[in-house]
Amino acid sequence: MTEEKDAGADIVSRIYEVGYHIASTVKEEDVEKVVSALRGEIEKGGGSFIAEGSPSLMKLAFPMIVREGEKKIVHDRAYFGWIKFEAPTEAAEALEASLKRNTNIVRAIVFRTVREDTRAKYKAPTLREVKRTDTIKSSPRRAPEATEKAPVSEAELDKALEHLTTE
Numbered sequence: 520m521t522e523e524k525d526a527g528a529d530i531v532s533r534i535y536e537v538g539y540h541i542a543s544t545v546k547e548e549d550v551e552k553v554v555s556a557l558r559g560e561i562e563k564g565g566g567s568f569i570a571e572g573s574p575s576l577m578k579l580a581f582p583m584i585v586r587e588g589e590k591k592i593v594h595d596r597a598y599f600g601w602i603k604f605e606a607p608t609e610a611a612e613a614l615e616a617s618l619k620r621n622t623n624i625v626r627a628i629v630f631r632t633v634r635e636d637t638r639a640k641y642k643a644p645t646l647r648e649v650k651r652t653d654t655i656k657s658s659p660r661r662a663p664e665a666t667e668k669a670p671v672s673e674a675e676l677d678k679a680l681e682h683l684t685t686e
Contacts (some may be wrong), residue, residue, distance in 0.1 A: 534569065534634050535604055535611045539618065539627040540597035541574055543583070550574055550598050553623045557602065560617045564610020569634060574600030583625055597625050603632065 541553050554574060561568070575598060582595045606614075611629055618627040 530565075530607050532605050533611070534607060534609055534632050535566075535629055536601060536632045537604075537614060537618070537627060537629045538582075538599070538601045539574075540579070540594075540599055540625040542575065542592075542594060542623055543596040543598070543627050544592075544594075545623050547576075547608070552598060553621075554602075556621070557614070557618075560614050561602070561604050561606060561610065564606050564611050565612050566604045566606030569603040569605060570636070571603070572601045574598035585625055587622060594625050605634075 537557070539557070539622055541550055545553060546634050558568070576596055577599050579594065582593050583597075585592050586592060615627075615629045618629070
């Protein structure tokens with residue numbers, strides 16, 4: 520948490536992150552305009568940028584229904600992006616209110632976070648390469664009765680159980 524003094528008033532700046540879904544009805548060339556408006560809202564409140572993930576079109580986990588006037592619009596895809604920034608609390612609240620009014624935003628969330636990069640690093644699993652000409656060899660199986668073992672006496676079983684339970 521960073522504190523700044525301004526003409527006798529205390530202004531507390533905090534680290535925030537905004538995650539947003541831009542409606543898929545927005546043309547791809549206009550997505551940057553919507554994001555620029557979000558950046559403008561942050562700058563207007565005195566915020567400074569730390570990091571950003573540019574929006575990319577993705578399939579949503581479930582359809583989201585948005586009411587526009589008398590119509591209900593179902594979105595199954597949206598442009599997802601995020602911005603991490605430092606700003607006063609009032610700027611974050613103003614951004615949140617602006618996001619709720621913006622008809623191009625399907626869903627958004629603003630939350631406090633830390634300055635450090637906290638994203639999990641994705642490590643692709645290593646795959647074994649198999650050539651089409653390779654054949655899978657199976658190990659020979661033996662029938663259970665083919666492996667003969669000597670019978671165990673009751674005394675040996677009792678001795679083994681006693682040894683296990685005393686440890």
